[in-house]
Amino acid sequence: MGISERKVREREEMRERILKVAADLFIREGYERTTIRALADRIEYSPATIYIYFKDKDEIFQSLFEEGFTRLTEVILEAGQIADPLDSLKEMVRAHVKFAKTYPEFYDLMFIMRISTPIFNTDLDPDSFSGKCIGHFIGKIKECSAAGLLRIQDPTIAAIEIWSFFHGLCALHIRGRLGVLHQSETVLEGLMNEGLESYLLTIGT
Amino acid sequence: MGISERKVREREEMRERILKVAADLFIREGYERTTIRALADRIEYSPATIYIYFKDKDEIFQSLFEEGFTRLTEVILEAGQIADPLDSLKEMVRAHVKFAKTYPEFYDLMFIMRISTPIFNTDLDPDSFSGKCIGHFIGKIKECSAAGLLRIQDPTIAAIEIWSFFHGLCALHIRGRLGVLHQSETVLEGLMNEGLESYLLTIGT
DNA sequence: TTATTTTATTAACGCTGTTTATTTACTAAT
């Protein structure tokens, strides 16, 4: 009897339909401005139906949070395949910044918005979506560190510092605190490359 | 006839009474969780009274935004009095990070929350609260640059990069994305000093 | 065909920021 299988499938399809519209709304309008009523309107169901598939608005957010890290992990992994560790690390950073520029609202909910659980946790759960993603980054740092390419001893410290620098760039950009950038499209890339050379490289021996 | 003077004074006092409570609520509860009704309760007036003194919730936010920059400007100016340009610049950064740690919600609304007008604008209004503050910072960068202490030619680029790095650190910290930091109180300072030496110093020739 | 479970909806609750109409308190002029 494949009925229950179909039911599970249908339920999953509904969840994904909600998530797809939610992603569109969150990314276009932001978290606060996205309303359950508008979301329900778009999938042509009543607002209450949403709550059959998701506990609350936050659970939808959480799912998108995970999807964001799944996407970021893809490009990070791709960058991780480059043989030279330092080149690979640089490409990871480029992928990170590009991701922030391409999906600013995803980046927002992944790194800027208020949430409960910290990402750079001491016991980073390697199975969580964020944990996996950051794990690859820290792994590459360790690789560079082991190869004697970094000056800072502790790879975690190095990871935080590098991440901080590029997150700062992305965050200020996304929040419009870098008005100068909005003139030219390529300035962010320029700053990034400048940063990669002047910061990352000078860490190297 | 000092009546109209008293009226103006009373109006200003009321505004400040509202702002004082608003600051306390915003800083303790955050922007979204702070309600006009709670604010009105605390000053023992009705919610509608708030709207006699402020156009809307956003205008209260704006006022606090300015107050935050007034406070930050104070400590930045103090750091600016140090004779040696590089030491002075370092102290400015320390003051900035310390400010973020001491008044996380002020820092939040100054640098993280969504607002309309960008800070690092091309035509930075030198009379605005944020403009003055950042002006001092960029001024010091220019001083360092003129003294040949910085490698990056464009002082604005240098300012953005340095600001990005330390903002990234502060922002990740405030948003709880640096779980590892919450163990020890001094780790943020450690990372900051590490950053000052490994980043700021390596920019110098 | 009947009983049971799942799904969707309607209507409401308690909350939000904000506005309108009204009352209260104060100042100015007769």
Next chain:
DNA sequence: ATTAGTAAATAAACAGCGTTAATAAAATAA
């Protein structure tokens, strides 16, 4: 001193929000 005019404070409401309880409809199982 009384009246007219102005500013300040309020109660009540509006439209919106996330969320939930009760109810109706549909699909499945017996």
